[in-house]
Amino acid sequence: MINxxxxxxxxxxxxxxxxxxxxxxMGISLFDCIGATGKATARRVYEKIVNSAKDLVNVGNKISKMYGVPIVNNRVSVTPISIIGATxxxxxxxxxxxxxxxSEINVNFIGGYTALVQKAATAFEDVFIDTIPEALATTERVCASLNIASTRAGINMDVVRKMGHIIKETARLTSHKSSIGCAKLVVFANAVDDNPFMxxxxxxxxxxxxxxxxxxxGPxxxxxxxxxxxxxxxxQVCEVIKKTAFKVTRVGQLVARTASEMLNANFGIVDLSLAPTPAVGDSVAxxxxxxGLESVGGAGTTACLALLNDAVKKGGIMASSHVGGLSGAFIPVSEDIGMINAANAGVLxxxxxxxxxxxxxVGLDMIAIPGDTSAEIISAIIADEASIGVVNNKTTAVRLIPAVGLKVGDFIEFGxxxxxxxxxxxxxxxxxxFISxxxxxxxxLHSNRN
Amino acid sequence: MKAFITVIGKDKVGIIAQVSGLLAAEKINIEDISQTILAGQFTMIMAVSFSEGAKSFDEIARLLKEKGESMDLEISIRHMAIFEAMHRI
Structure with missing residues (x-):
């Protein structure tokens, strides 16, 4: 009996x-939506998403009430659209x-406006990448991502070069809304297939x-x-983190199993990531x-984060039958009150x-930089970050916001x-x-493991 | 189906009577009950099971919440599975 x-x-x-x-x-495959015309494909994509996920929000609410645990977001991810729209x-x-x-199923974000171009981009993927700024500027809920590198393929520097310009153009087209398009655009190395996070x-x-x-x-x-x-x-610090991560992940496993049954879908994975929010008391920093740090950003920060990340995984891994996604600790600057304060004070x-x-x-996440930062500097930051991922055989990502018209010392609000x-x-x-x-x-070398 | 009800707030006359009265009327069996004062707050925990013909979980949760609001107490009900998931391997 529970005490x-x-x-x-x-x-x-x-x-x-x-x-x-x-x-x-909910991850939805769109391969069976490719139609004889572009219009037909668009219609079938819409219908499949609505039919598959129409109960997602209701089920989320039901589970939330049953277990008394808040479910903050219900979201959808789809097969990379660069492939679905290739013809x-x-x-x-x-x-x-x-x-x-x-909008129809009341889900706030959908991910999958994506291209996987870690080795090379095909002609249709080049066309796709060029549409990203317009797609993000003319939609509310669509999120875009690219995989531009992997440990097996190396780093596709042609696309890295292009992405500096794409990110700047996305910022420009959405400058009237705090360049929010860039908050919906992630550039990955070693992207994962089952990430639930937007x-x-x-x-x-x-x-x-x-x-x-x-x-x-659960920060x-x-x-x-x-x-x-x-x-x-x-x-002892590690033990406490492991025990806590275990309990948190068990709740995730319970919710994932229940949601899969109620939605007649297969259970994929639980992502163990510690995801902060801007609320007080919900900060990884x-x-x-x-x-034991005076502030995040000082000496010792990397060691403490490594300890935290490892202990979260060790605690969480036994709590779920399938752990996947990104599973670690997130350090998005704008979404973590401790990171915001440290960056603002100049110590991070x-x-x-x-x-x-x-x-x-995962990476350099939700970091606002001066709007006049050049495209090649943004590309070079992406290359640096991808190198860390490729060499260390892990996922890394870049989500930078070159805030149009703003400079160091200013603040940008996303809400x-x-x-x-x-x-x-x-x-x-x-x-x-280098970028040119x-x-x-x-x-x-160590990618050749066979 | 089994669940735990927790009642947290300021101690006063009739808490058990009011909550158990509601549960009896709704065909919900109380299997265990304990109460204590924690950090100056009255805390009651009930293990309950839904009998045949009881209303849905959502409906009972709503009735308990309303009861809590009328008595200035925080009353919540949670499916037993969440506690077992967190605390039992």
Missing amino acids: NYEILETIKMINEHHLDIRTIT HQNYVELAKALDRAC AGAFHGVGEGDRIINVGVS GVVKTALESIPDGDLA HILEEI SIEKLEAMTAVCS GLLGRAPIMSVSNISPLK RGGRIAAP
Whole structure:
């Protein structure tokens, strides 16, 4: 029998420490939607999403009530649209179909306006990439992503070069809305097929027809648990994080199983990621500070984050039958009150964030930079970040917002879970020649594992 | 179906009577009940099971919430599965 202490602990974790299910994401395969005309494809894409996910929000609400745990988002990811639209190349029309479907089923974001171009882009993928700024500027809920590198393929520097311009153009076209298009555009190395989190979610080509992937959250729960051992050594710190991650992940597993049954879909994975929100008490930065840093961004930050990331995985992995997605700790600057404060105070730099991404998921995330940052500098930042992912055999990503008209010291507001961000300083030493060379950075030696 | 009901708030006359009265009327069996004062707050935990013919979980949750609001208490009900998932391997 469950005892009273355990019952009250659960209730406290939910009511006071922000334990929640961050997202139930339904992955939907669109391969069977490719029609004889572009119009037919768009219609079938819309119909399949609406038919598959029409009950997603209702089921989310039902599960939330049954277990008394908040489910913050219900979302959809789809097969990369660059492939689905390859024949007719009516990509923006497809983006609008995704947007309408999302609106119809009351889902706030849909991921999968995606191209997988880690080795090379085909002609249709080049066309697709060029449509990204317009697609993001003319839709509300569509999220775009690219895989531009992998440990097996190396780094596609031709696309990296192009993405500097695409990101700047997306910022320009959405400048009247805080350049929000860039918050919906992720550039990956080693992208995963089953990520439930936006903006980088897409439904991998090797996935089944309808899959439920769940992302849990709980930075506040981990921080509160650590407060109980202010003088514990680092082995104890790891133990506390592992135990907490186990409990949090078990809730994710329960919700994922229940949602899969209720939606007649297959259970995919639980993503263990600690995902912060801008709310007080829901910060990954504050966990690092609880471990013993004066502020995130100072010396010791990378070590604390590595410890946290590893302990979360060790605790979570036994709690779910299938762990996947990104599974680590997220460090999005604008979505974490501790990161925002540290960046604003000048103690957290983009260079330190880059080092942190070597030991956690996912990358340089939700970082606002001056609007006049050149395209080649943005490309070079992407190349640096992709190198970390490729060499370390892990996922990394870049989601930068070159905030039009703003400079270091200004703030940009996105609102909601996307939060607000100080404009961070970026080195303006020119990488123009390096980026202009193009070509492909070869896969590292250790990718040859066969 | 089994669930736990928790009642948290300021102690007053008739909490058990009011909550158990509602449950009896709704064909919900109380299997275990305990109460304590935690950090100055009255805390009651009930293990309950839904009998045949009981209303849906959602409906009972709504009735309990309303009861809580009328008595200035926080009353919630959660399916037992969430506690077992978190605390039992």
